[in-house]
């Protein structure tokens with residue numbers, strides 16, 4: 001259920017492991033699987049939908065995978081092993097993978113339902129925001145996380161005045177630390193993006209359409225477009241209805257099994273060891289593992305995904321890896337900064353081993369930093385060189 | 393010719409199409425891509441790709 005990266009990866013793995021199985025993907029959106037991260041380029045007018053669609057109809061056909069667009073699953077009965085589609089069609093299954101992803105979160109800001117206030121998750125959303133951007137002069141992005149910043153740069157491509165408002169005291173608060181956030185804000189300013197941190201939007205106003213944002217502290221911004229990028233919420237409706245254990249996401253064990261027999265979950269909908277990863281590499285890995293366990297229960301164990309995020313904003317190089325301790329923590333922190341050049345680097349060590357890194361402005365030596373984090377080797381005398389990159 | 397998938401973002405390199413954005417001609421096998429080539433979608437290096445089964 002769900003034709004995003006998690007569902008499609010799972011289907012492909014199922015195909016490889018169970019050559020004779022009948023495999024169906026139900027997808028509520030009207031089109032075939034596409035690269036969600038590519039929506040940023042679509043929004044910026046740099047790519048067309050076809051360029052974001054890795055597999056065409058023929059591909060699914062030749063792989064014996066039936067991809068059914070516009071097919072929303074509305075009910076799940078794990079006891080009877082059946083599911084129901086919105087048209088009323090009922091099916092039975094031998095194994096089921098819940099890969100329904102997440103919705104964009106809409107914080108309860110007064111006025112947030114005014115036309116012109118949008119979120120970005122689906123192809124439809126991206127097209128709608130792009131359409132709005134054509135007639136707008138100024139846009140506000142609520143949320144200074146990865147999605148908010150990339151959305152801001154995509155809107156800049158349409159020559160809009162763009163302001164990003166982040167409630168936390170600095171940008172990317174879950175990965176960057178304060179010093180890094182300040183360097184990043186300066187770099188974004190150079191691209192014409194205004195950044196306001198430590199501030200939230202109190203109200204959106206307009207007469208039929210959004211026209212003004214009122215920020216905490218009283219500042220008023222004239223806007224014709226607002227994009228809310230305030231995080232995701234796993235889609236729990238079906239799981240709740242079916243009586244599966246849910247917390248923030250659908251709770252899964254190390255085999256990605258849910259609390260219902262024969263039902264597995266993967267991707268943005270799943271919560272493993274308290275974590276909802278919300279990134280493509282985790283959705284892929286989990287999709288493969290869920291598929292293996294549907295074919296042979298207990299055959300594949302999930303051990304987590306090393307988080308790696310790279311900012312896709314031309315002119316600003318930034319990668320965050322592993323545990324970056326944005327607000328300090330048990331790890332030993334080492335920093336190198338050259339703010340005038342937009343360079344900032346932080347390495348986090350525990351027991352002499354690298355566990356996380358922030359690399360900004362100068363990505364030299366990134367490959368080695370990455371390798372050390374995955375390998376769990378001791379850093380030893382290499383620390384200084386790793387810290388300064390090419391500049392050292 | 394073999395297709396390859398980016399493990400970071402899911403983009404698929406199709407040798408039939410090449411990658412015009414980086415001057416890669418159609419019908420260039422994945423193995424012939426230069427080391428400097430990166431995923432046009434997410435910037436991941438060649439080493440992050442897996443052969444599509």
Ligand SMILES: Cc1cc2nc3c(=O)[nH]c(=O)nc-3n(C[C@H](O)[C@H](O)[C@H](O)COP(=O)(O)OP(=O)(O)OC[C@H]3O[C@@H](n4cnc5c(N)ncnc54)[C@H](O)[C@@H]3O)c2cc1C
Nearest residue numbers: 002004005006028036037072073100101267268278279280
């Ligand atoms: C604009 C944007 C940029 C991003 N950039 C990056 C990035 O650079 N790197 C990165 O790692 N991650 C990025 N992400 C996050 C990434 O896209 C997600 O982590 C990933 O898509 C999760 O895959 P998924 O298959 O679990 O969920 P989804 O991609 O959300 O797919 C779930 C699918 O299930 C369908 N569905 C839901 N309910 C039902 C139902 N009841 N019946 C039928 N179908 C249903 C949905 O329509 C959807 O297509 C980005 C996200 C966005 C929105």
Ligand SMILES: [Fe+2]
Nearest residue numbers: 398401431434
């Ligand atoms: Fe990629």
